[in-house]
Amino acid sequence: MTTLPSILLVGGGRMGSAMLAGWREQGLSQAVIVDPSPEAAKLAGPGITVVADATEIPFGFTPEAIILAVKPQMAAAVLPAYARFAAHALVISIMAGKTIHAIAQSVGREAAIVRAMPNTPAAVRQGITVAYPCSHVAPHQRELAHALLAATGAVAWISDEAQLDAVTAISGGGPAYVFLLTELMEQAGLDQGLPPELARQLARQTVIGSAALLAASDEDAATLRINVTSPGGTTAEALKLLRADDALPEIFRKAIAAATERSRALSA
Ligand SMILES: NC(=O)c1ccc[n+]([C@@H]2O[C@H](COP(=O)([O-])OP(=O)(O)OC[C@H]3O[C@@H](n4cnc5c(N)ncnc54)[C@H](OP(=O)(O)O)[C@@H]3O)[C@@H](O)[C@H]2O)c1
Incomplete structure (x- = not known):
């Protein structure tokens, strides 16, 4: 079993919790989940802390990866609070329709962002996620993104962000x-x-x-x-x-x- 690095999961709903379950199986060492819903408290466990808001993230927590799994319509309001972490971490967004450009406007233009589109069989580790890296993503960060996304099934990489629209239509739906x-x-x-x-x-x-x-x-x-x-x-x-x-x-x-x-x- 590999041990995954520290993770900050923003949004522990259906897709976020499915990914978390996959990471747990892979050997998750430390994670903080931000989600205000009472349901999210159940996700806490050894090494996994759940908080309701970004302001409650334990002082000194430095995630290597931030996974953005809130609804796309919340992005503009929620994302700026994570810009301080994004300066030193890989950012993976699974938000449908939110472009790298839009995410970078909220978390920082220099951020290393991977945009990914999973699908619901992720809940039983039979999903397929298609991923697109922005130009700031270093090779070791791409490997980390691959490992995190592969926890819920197959992973395919694309080099043209525009293809994510057809991917959404085929595997997302x-x-x-x-x-x-x-x-x-x-x-x-x-x-x-x-x-x-x-x-x-x-x-x-x-x-x-x-x-x-x-x-x-x-x-x-x-x-x-x-x-x-x-x-x-x-x-x-x-x-x-x-x-x-x-x-x-x-x-x-x-x-x-x-x-x-x-x-x-x-x-x-
Ligand atoms: N489900 C899919 O098939 C699928 C496929 C591909 C991509 N995605 C993407 O995955 C993302 C999540 O979808 P989902 O189906 O998992 O939605 P979901 O079940 O509604 O999960 C979103 C979670 O975020 C929580 N939340 C609300 N405000 C928050 C805040 N300020 N900070 C942190 N968390 C907050 C929600 O809590 P409340 O319920 O209390 O609001 C909820 O638990 C979306 O962007 C979607 O586009 C989903």
Whole structure:
């Protein structure tokens, strides 16, 4: 087990606490969490202090990494209080839509900032986080960012910040699309007269099992799809409708384009 350096986590909500759980598994030595919600007090533990406000951070605490995990709309009000730490620490922001430029305006223009986009499977260490480093991030800080982000799943780095809008649309929102597919399969089972409990179980376990098969297999998704599609069979009949040019391929293209555009508009 590696030991992670001292961490200041700003915002211990869903995503912040998921990351903290991952760091704990990796061997977290010392952390301070700033979060005013009563729920956050439960995150305290050996070496982990929870405070409600930046003014309560123990005197002399010098974090090597600051993770910004508050809601984006709070950034302007919350971030300036951390500028004094950001001068000597790596700053990782997971705030959707907050650009490096906007974060630097609050925490300091010289700050070493990594902007990252995780997704909710982080809660079960199966997430994927895409990260972009600003030019002030030194190689050892990039390694530290990688180690901290990898605690909740896979990590991919990009060298063009603008790509984060499409990343947000694909992997940020992706779990919602898969959950929607699960809901629609359950509903279609009900429409065919299956008992509700069975329709639900079939939809859930099919998604869970297919994801596990994809994870365990060397084949890509297209090959796994072809493997369960006998020519002229029942699956082929369904896929003919689903894969028609104006059906799922077109809807997905439009949906991802709309989400990407929305991400661009929110970051502007
Ligand atoms: N969840 C996702 O799928 C996802 C994916 C990618 C990126 N993100 C990003 O992750 C960030 C956190 O999202 P989340 O889903 O974890 O939200 P969340 O559950 O609402 O967590 C935010 C936490 O910050 C706390 N907080 C409020 N004011 C604060 C302050 N002044 N200082 C410190 N903490 C404060 C909130 O407390 P109260 O509840 O009391 O207000 C809450 O516990 C967002 O910027 C979001 O864009 C989330």
